[in-house]
Amino acid sequence: MNDVIAALVAPFDAAEVVERSYASSATTYHMIAIPVEEWVLFAQAAKENGFDTFIDLFAADHFSEAPRFEVTLILLSMTAKERIVVTTRVPYDDPSVPTLTNVFQGANFYEREAYDMFGIDFPGHPDLTRILLPDDWVGHPLRKDYDIGAVPVQFKAGSADL
């Protein structure tokens, strides 16, 4: 862990940091797990510490592991040439993560996508509607309990699990 990351996580006791190195490269990035209560605070602190480039925000479904959903935020510091991958977990019965649109405007579409695909709620988001699928779609397709929706094809003998 280098100075930039150390300074960033110092106020957050609950943060767990893992350093990973890229393939085919001498450089590294950091994965940081934090509780959902500190989500916005952490993003703000990161922004003040130079991680001011918003790269990505998305969700994942761990299905059988509790808490079930994981939301990940990727930020970049162009000055320190560092990347952080911040994750937090939320349970199935309350899949809500506070919105980051007030910290990074770019989070807007990404949160809509996470809502569309996983049904994660982002309280405070200005316009949390479906983005990729039609408005009247039912269900959230990237959840593990949503079927892939394959139609049977002759040469595959109609197996839906491919």
Place this chain on the structure above:
Amino acid sequence: MAGVSSEPGFLLTTIEKGANWARTRSMWPATFGLACCAIEMMGTGAAHNDLARFGMEVFRASPRQADLMIVAGRVSQKMAPVLRQVYDQMAEPKWVLSMGACASTGGMFNNYALVQGVDAVVPVDIYIPGCPPGPQSLMHGILSLHEKIMSGEIQRSTGLV
């Protein structure tokens, strides 16, 4: 029509042939590029492959002015209604060419998001295999369509009769 002419057979075939010839020689495609296949479709229209040889270089932006819809690429559930809308707007006679594995069958993406074959939405005259079909395949498809129209295998009314 049969009651109009005393020799329907002779007159009809000649006009049909003439009409078919005119139709195949300036068959203007509507731009319906969707995904990777659309890039190959554009490539076919560009200098190297030169679709102008077949009188088809005029890709029309407005479906009202187009005769042929080349569905190039994967059709998602969200796009399907749009596709139908564009098709409905085209004036008769009209033809549809389904370009690539995705448009024809859903291709490698057998999942919730894609329409598994555009023939569920619009009637298709020619299917072109490939992922993506190269310009040569597309031209072969187009020429096959021309042939079929000329030989009367595919017939379309003008919508007036």
Place this chain on the structure above:
Amino acid sequence: MSDATERAESVEEKRRAQHEIWVSGTEERMPFAASTNEGSQEMLPRDQDPALDIQRGIAVDDDFVTPERVVSAERQIINMGPQHPSTHGVLRLQMELDGETVTRVKPIIGYLHTGMEKTAETLSYAQGPTNVTRMDYLSPFANELTFSLTVEQLLGIDVPPRADAIRVLMTELNRVASHLLSSATMGMDVGAISMMIYGWREREICLDFFEKVTGLRMNHNYIRPGGVAAELPDGWEDDVTNLIKVVNAGVDEYEELLNGNPIFLDRTLGVGVLTPEEIKQFGITGPVARASGVDWDLRKAHPYCGIERYTFDVPLGKHGDVFDRYKVRIDEIRESLRIAEQVIVTIPSGDYRTTDPKVTPPPRARIGESMEALIHHFKLFTEGVNVPAGTAYQAVEGPRGELGCYIISKGGARPWRMRWRAPSFAVVQALPVMMTDSLIADVIATLASTDPVLGDVDR
């Protein structure tokens, strides 16, 4: 919960009450393919639009804040796309106009949503590149490289130096092809039709080379975890040398054609400006960011595949307008060709893929001799590559910016979740900021200059 969410939910409920539509797992086709309702996602009335500030960039703290405009009688809402010849792919833009001035823009995406992230969960790691290469179909090699590097990071394997060099060569030539297409379509969109013809002419030479190497003009599935699929064909040096010569000459020609052309300058200078602050807020990378003067290139910052061994410059713009984006792309073509030139001279000999048994089957001859080799071969091809549990993120500098892949593996031959970080997605989100308060004619130029690929946006 906002009004918009409530509205969406009530729509959803109404639909559900009307008829039971397609429950997951059933094998019926979606019923709405027959109707022409594509879901509303409309523009809300102005006073109810909660995303207005964010859309117009007012929430950004810089000097691009524009005061709220009085709604005049000339106000109208027009809809561009999803099937419009000048939108790049199936992007739909809803625009509120006041006369000729754009006052609000709402990009609506999803018309090419292919469910690739879901499909990726059903494909093995060996099949993965086939899937990802079709996402951003103008930079297939970059996609494959991103995926392969992520899998290699999970596996903890390295590829031989020759494979690295081949990867660099192919991705850089891919950047050339992609930028050629981008310049060509941009020329067409601002009215220089000849630019379209010229751009495709040169791109065709790149595609011929790709076809010779991989067997396909697009969607190559050539770079795979563990290396590349095949050795470069005989005489590839001559092909690349010829390509470099032709494309360089072509690029000079474009610059002659466009750089001093008063119409082109009028349409591009000072149009669609993005500030560095906005670039960072929206996560825009690649040529669009560099045109705004943001000095960020992953090839320099987090070099991969030994790209640090080659000398090249990162062209930067000053103004962040349409012209700078065009110019940065043109210069990047030259830099990429420079890298390709160096690859021809310095390419090391050796294997084109790793010999690590985790991903590579034993050589054909060994299968006849040894039982273990046969079992190994059989397992690799029936089960697939087994990747240990873990998560990994890896990004490369694609032609449109940071292409990232995030894989969660729970062990086994298939990823548990694959996330694709698409550079075009970020750019499309920032379109309102670029277009608001510009003229409607500039919308096309702005859109063309950001070069979004909708396959990348919607995945």
